[in-house]
Amino acid sequence: MLQDVKFYSPEDLAKFSELGITPAGIDAWLSSPVHDRLVRTFDSYPPRSLLSNTARAFLYHCIVCKRPRRVLEIGTYRAGTTEVLARAMNEIDCGELYTIDPYGDGIIQPILEAWPENLRSRVRFQPTDSMIFLSYAFSDKLTFDMIFIDGNHDYEFALFDLLASSLVVSRSGVFVADNTDQVGPHYAVKKFLADHPEWRPLRREISSSKDPFHAGGFDVAGTTFRVLLAPDKFSLGPRPISFGARRCQAIPVSSVQLDLESSPSGTLYAKVYRRAFPKDVSDHSHPEEIKVTGSLHVPRGSCGKTTVPFPHSLVCKSPADYWHVSELILAFVPDDGGQNLLLRDEPSLA
Numbered sequence: 001m002l003q004d005v006k007f008y009s010p011e012d013l014a015k016f017s018e019l020g021i022t023p024a025g026i027d028a029w030l031s032s033p034v035h036d037r038l039v040r041t042f043d044s045y046p047p048r049s050l051l052s053n054t055a056r057a058f059l060y061h062c063i064v065c066k067r068p069r070r071v072l073e074i075g076t077y078r079a080g081t082t083e084v085l086a087r088a089m090n091e092i093d094c095g096e097l098y099t100i101d102p103y104g105d106g107i108i109q110p111i112l113e114a115w116p117e118n119l120r121s122r123v124r125f126q127p128t129d130s131m132i133f134l135s136y137a138f139s140d141k142l143t144f145d146m147i148f149i150d151g152n153h154d155y156e157f158a159l160f161d162l163l164a165s166s167l168v169v170s171r172s173g174v175f176v177a178d179n180t181d182q183v184g185p186h187y188a189v190k191k192f193l194a195d196h197p198e199w200r201p202l203r204r205e206i207s208s209s210k211d212p213f214h215a216g217g218f219d220v221a222g223t224t225f226r227v228l229l230a231p232d233k234f235s236l237g238p239r240p241i242s243f244g245a246r247r248c249q250a251i252p253v254s255s256v257q258l259d260l261e262s263s264p265s266g267t268l269y270a271k272v273y274r275r276a277f278p279k280d281v282s283d284h285s286h287p288e289e290i291k292v293t294g295s296l297h298v299p300r301g302s303c304g305k306t307t308v309p310f311p312h313s314l315v316c317k318s319p320a321d322y323w324h325v326s327e328l329i330l331a332f333v334p335d336d337g338g339q340n341l342l343l344r345d346e347p348s349l350a
């Protein structure tokens with residue numbers, strides 16, 4: 001197994017962290033000696049990674065630049081790329097790596113057990129699929145600064161992975177989607193970007209070629225990656241957005257608290273569902289569901305803390321030891337059909 005190696009000098013670390021994951025930062029890295037060293041090292045190592053040497057090196061670089069607290073890899077395969085990601089985390093001594101694969105039970109654990117402790121301790125492998133994992137992550141508020149999307153490459157599944165991952169990515173986080181030379185991931189990225197204009201591709205718009213099998217350009221030469229950068233704010237428009245069904249305490253809710261970035265004029269709509277489910281399977285009571293809706297007109301230029309009150313407070317009658325769940329849904333309809341409303345922070349219930 002590869003010995004522990006540090007590829008980046010303190011000067012490299014300072015320079016590339018400053019440049020970040022930007023076209024200029026990636027171009028500077030591509031022409032640097034540190035890139036050449038990484039590409040040489042990962043030329044045929046780890047043998048079980050399905051990625052090219054440049055792709056391995058790029059993921060390594062992203063981790064070093066971003067210093068993520070938490071990274072998710074969707075699609076572990078044989079944990080080859082997992083090792084590259086874990087090594088990058090060791091280089092900066094930071095972060096934990098979740099990796100998931102529904103077909104990896106009994107295969108991945110022995111691979112990880114053969115790793116040195118300092119590498120293995122970074123990794124949390126779960127033999128589950130992205131739907132189960134991401135729904136738990138969302139309800140448990142587990143967020144990721146970087147998500148490597150490399151699971152099922154059929155369009156519908158790749159699009160699901162992008163959409164559901166966008167619920168658990170941190171603000172200013174990054175997605176790296178692999179195999180965008182294939183039609184599934186390619187069209188999934190295209191659809192995701194069309195529906196989420198607040199997200200930015202690292203480098204270029206998708207090719208406008210009329211050939212349906214033409215995959216368009218990649219964001220990093222030598223890879224089949226599209227790199228998508230998450231917005232640093234929450235954006236609200238006329239399509240209602242759910243902030244997820246999350247477990248909560250059985251306490252009343254009477255308003256939503258928001259922190260607005262300078263806003264266009266329009267109306268904010270808020271809806272909350274509270275649900276309570278018996279924990280005991282022999283308890284046949286029907287789950288309880290109650291809801292309330294509120295709205296608030298926001299004048300142009302409003303910013304800072306804002307409250308959307310509900311006409312009455314909402315509290316479930318079910319016992320406190322049931323599973324209590326709360327779901328908040330928001331929408332913003334601008335007066336003149338104009339821009340979305342931006343939130344500086346995730347909204348909260350009070």
Ligand SMILES: C[S@@+](CC[C@H](N)C(=O)[O-])C[C@H]1O[C@@H](n2cnc3c(N)ncnc32)[C@H](O)[C@@H]1O
Pocket residue numbers: 048049050051073074075076077078079080081082100101102103104128129130131150151152157
């Ligand atoms: C292209 S391979 C991953 C390669 C690996 N990331 C690497 O770089 O070596 C795709 C993996 O995704 C897994 N997979 C398939 N469906 C999945 C799903 N719904 N959620 C998570 N992983 C999935 C497959 O079992 C397979 O091992």
